[in-house]
Amino acid sequence: MSATSAPSVPPVPPYGPYREDCPWCGSRRLRARLRGDGPRQGAPHRSPVERCADCRHVFRNPPLTPGPEHPLVRAGVRFRHRLAARALYRHCPEPESWLDVGTGDAEFPRAARTHFPYTAFDGLDATHRVLRARAVERVEEAFVGRLTDPHIAARLRERYDVVSLFQYLERVVDPRAELRAALRVLRPGGHLLVDVADPRRLLPVHPLGLGAELVAQGCTILTGSRGHRVVARKDGSAP
Numbered sequence: 171m172s173a174t175s176a177p178s179v180p181p182v183p184p185y186g187p188y189r190e191d192c193p194w195c196g197s198r199r200l201r202a203r204l205r206g207d208g209p210r211q212g213a214p215h216r217s218p219v220e221r222c223a224d225c226r227h228v229f230r231n232p233p234l235t236p237g238p239e240h241p242l243v244r245a246g247v248r249f250r251h252r253l254a255a256r257a258l259y260r261h262c263p264e265p266e267s268w269l270d271v272g273t274g275d276a277e278f279p280r281a282a283r284t285h286f287p288y289t290a291f292d293g294l295d296a297t298h299r300v301l302r303a304r305a306v307e308r309v310e311e312a313f314v315g316r317l318t319d320p321h322i323a324a325r326l327r328e329r330y331d332v333v334s335l336f337q338y339l340e341r342v343v344d345p346r347a348e349l350r351a352a353l354r355v356l357r358p359g360g361h362l363l364v365d366v367a368d369p370r371r372l373l374p375v376h377p378l379g380l381g382a383e384l385v386a387q388g389c390t391i392l393t394g395s396r397g398h399r400v401v402a403r404k405d406g407s408a409p
């Protein structure tokens with residue numbers, strides 16, 4: 171966000187509780203990294219950013235909790251949706267099936283459909299918003315819950331050509347477990363799209379541990395291992 175005089179005061183974002191451990195690896199060796207983009211000490215409504223000394227994951231602490239978003243933020247998100255869809259299209263232009271995880275009102279599938287008119291999009295979300303998204307035909311199938319729920323994991327196992335985690339991993343308590351669960355619902359040879367929120371745009375908020383984890387889980391990183399958007403392919407046949 172620019173530092174020009176704001177037309178109106180944005181709403182104060184709600185913050186979650188401060189956490190003592192790294193959401194990526196569990197380490198408690200956290201270091202404050204940067205303050206907000208306000209004055210040196212940071213505007214009081216800005217969440218500081220911390221860095222894990224062990225895995226180098228960078229994250230907001232306390233985290234932003236999901237809530238109604240500012241219109242400017244929403245416009246930025248729509249732009250990111252289009253960029254993310256295009257990034258995937260370069261590697262996987264014709265997927266038949268796609269699961270968007272943490273889809274909410276299925277804004278991302280709606281945007282991605284421009285590039286993928288013949289793809290069947292399904293949505294998964296912890297809230298019932300995804301049912302509303304199905305009612306207005308933004309997704310074909312709607313699942314309420316988490317990928318780590320055993321009944322969902324069993325039902326969706328190796329079912330999708332594409333699984334997208336759009337600004338999702340940074341909102342969950344155990345991102346590593348969620349990432350592994352996402353890979354399990356992806357068929358071998360399928361593509362994973364991860365987009366990590368970077369509200370301040372200049373910070374490398376992308377967890378460096380993500381690329382290593384994907385490789386360890388048998389994936390090939392196709393793009394963006396150091397950006398905030400990663401496209402990876404799940405290699406090999408099913409174990």
Ligand SMILES: [Zn+2]
Pocket residue numbers: 192193194195196197222223224225226227
């Ligand atoms: Zn860590």
